[in-house]
Amino acid sequence: MHAHVMHLSLPALREACSQCNLRELCLPVGLSANELGQLDALVNQRRRVVRGQHLYRGGDAFEAIYAIKTGFFKTDVLLEDGREQVTGFQMAGEILGLDGIGSEKHTCNAVALEDSEVCVIPFADLENYSREIGALQHHFHKVMSREIVRDHGVMMLLGVMRAEERLAAFLLNLSQRFTARGYSPTEFNLRMTRNEIGSYLGLKLETVSRAFSRFQEDGLITVHQKHIQILDVAGLKKLLSERRA
Amino acid sequence: MHAHVMHLSLPALREACSQCNLRELCLPVGLSANELGQLDALVNQRRRVVRGQHLYRGGDAFEAIYAIKTGFFKTDVLLEDGREQVTGFQMAGEILGLDGIGSEKHTCNAVALEDSEVCVIPFADLENYSREIGALQHHFHKVMSREIVRDHGVMMLLGVMRAEERLAAFLLNLSQRFTARGYSPTEFNLRMTRNEIGSYLGLKLETVSRAFSRFQEDGLITVHQKHIQILDVAGLKKLLSERRA
DNA sequence: TGTCCACGTTGACGCAGATCAAAGCCCGAG
DNA sequence: CTCGGGCTTTGATCTGCGTCAACGTGGACA
Numbered sequence: 001m002h003a004h005v006m007h008l009s010l011p012a013l014r015e016a017c018s019q020c021n022l023r024e025l026c027l028p029v030g031l032s033a034n035e036l037g038q039l040d041a042l043v044n045q046r047r048r049v050v051r052g053q054h055l056y057r058g059g060d061a062f063e064a065i066y067a068i069k070t071g072f073f074k075t076d077v078l079l080e081d082g083r084e085q086v087t088g089f090q091m092a093g094e095i096l097g098l099d100g101i102g103s104e105k106h107t108c109n110a111v112a113l114e115d116s117e118v119c120v121i122p123f124a125d126l127e128n129y130s131r132e133i134g135a136l137q138h139h140f141h142k143v144m145s146r147e148i149v150r151d152h153g154v155m156m157l158l159g160v161m162r163a164e165e166r167l168a169a170f171l172l173n174l175s176q177r178f179t180a181r182g183y184s185p186t187e188f189n190l191r192m193t194r195n196e197i198g199s200y201l202g203l204k205l206e207t208v209s210r211a212f213s214r215f216q217e218d219g220l221i222t223v224h225q226k227h228i229q230i231l232d233v234a235g236l237k238k239l240l241s242e243r244r245a
Numbered sequence: 246m247h248a249h250v251m252h253l254s255l256p257a258l259r260e261a262c263s264q265c266n267l268r269e270l271c272l273p274v275g276l277s278a279n280e281l282g283q284l285d286a287l288v289n290q291r292r293r294v295v296r297g298q299h300l301y302r303g304g305d306a307f308e309a310i311y312a313i314k315t316g317f318f319k320t321d322v323l324l325e326d327g328r329e330q331v332t333g334f335q336m337a338g339e340i341l342g343l344d345g346i347g348s349e350k351h352t353c354n355a356v357a358l359e360d361s362e363v364c365v366i367p368f369a370d371l372e373n374y375s376r377e378i379g380a381l382q383h384h385f386h387k388v389m390s391r392e393i394v395r396d397h398g399v400m401m402l403l404g405v406m407r408a409e410e411r412l413a414a415f416l417l418n419l420s421q422r423f424t425a426r427g428y429s430p431t432e433f434n435l436r437m438t439r440n441e442i443g444s445y446l447g448l449k450l451e452t453v454s455r456a457f458s459r460f461q462e463d464g465l466i467t468v469h470q471k472h473i474q475i476l477d478v479a480g481l482k483k484l485l486s487e488r489r490a
Numbered sequence: 491t492g493t494c495c496a497c498g499t500t501g502a503c504g505c506a507g508a509t510c511a512a513a514g515c516c517c518g519a520g
Numbered sequence: 521c522t523c524g525g526g527c528t529t530t531g532a533t534c535t536g537c538g539t540c541a542a543c544g545t546g547g548a549c550a
Contacts, residue, residue, distance in 0.1 A: 438526090438527065438528090439527075439528065439529095440527085450527090450528080451528090451529080451530085454528060454529055454530080455529085455530080457528095457529095458529075458530080470527090470528080
């Protein structure tokens, strides 16, 4: 069917950045039409990753960052004793691999949670292009900075929130990101297991499951397996702002 | 005594990057002598921040990043209800303010924990210089990437470690950073309160205090107020690798 | 179409760390 | 030198979430 790595050199490639419907979410935000055309040359390779497969592993040599074209990923870090911390879930238009720049090795694992396709962005090339295209350079810096800010949000989750607050924040965050991609804000399928949600939120899977049940009892959401419908966005938000104890 | 903002335009500034004893830890790592000289022009402003004062606050317009010349800072994020998450402690040679690039506003607070001095690096200038100096561009990317990796480490702390593991990891991390700056790996003064340590580690101050006492009973460290002496580095490391339960 | 198995739910119970409370200590201001 | 307030320590008790256990469920595959 598909080769796992495709080299695309056709001049008018249908899915290059300039034609990509994710270009307003992804790396090329704010570039002129002319600059976008230059990006098409930078991002000229794709890679398919089937569900369960690694895009990269901790320790792999760092050579490129990846823009998700379709699909869904998790990133995680493992402790020697096997404990896992999921550091994030990534969806279309988001960038993977920034962790590898500092040490020239990837420092976490990236695993596809559904069959996915990514655009390969060789990092040396990106640095070269961004020396010429100021808007690209600046936007890349924004992407990295936002990753740092996102991480601070996760620290907040893990450091000070109670279990139900964490799950509410998680659902609202997913909802908002699906919305930005043109999907329903209130109805979606989770791509990850309860265990993975728990690892991300610093909770055990049983606690995640109980919190889902509680939200359902309280009429905030409906849950059927991985299908979630949010019935009361305001109610979820209130959970976050209401401090008890 | 000192103006809070000093403009330095003297040609042979004693403390510019090329003469700075932190240049191997800070932004200029890996630059040639020639390139270093160019940096002196970029980093031409200092700012003193007295203990307890903010370097910036969440919401402030983002204009510059800061390299710590002397002193010690914490960064934190506040929830509406007043809960605080300390996102990091920064010491000489480390960079503050990267959180602001993405939104053009700072997204956390940076507070001096002792009288400090920072080098002001106007961000637009940094981007301009790094278009000319590839090594600067690349090193700046590494700095940002390492911040992301550091944040993943904190998530690991908060997500999967028990209280004593967290404190051991914290002490070992401080020890290693002091070492890199030429200070003793085993003896140092904490600049932050038990409450601030707790906020960073996702623990209450009483738990931090008890863990210190426990380590002392076990002969791993001595504690006198803020003065810490590490007696058994290997013992602390063992706490981290030993999984129980 | 039945079987299997990873995933999910729910209940009972235990414990790490939070909370509440009371003292002690150190340092800076007067 | 004394006083006061912020920080720290320690003890007693409480509780949210983890742990352990049993059962339910739906999708993949033969």
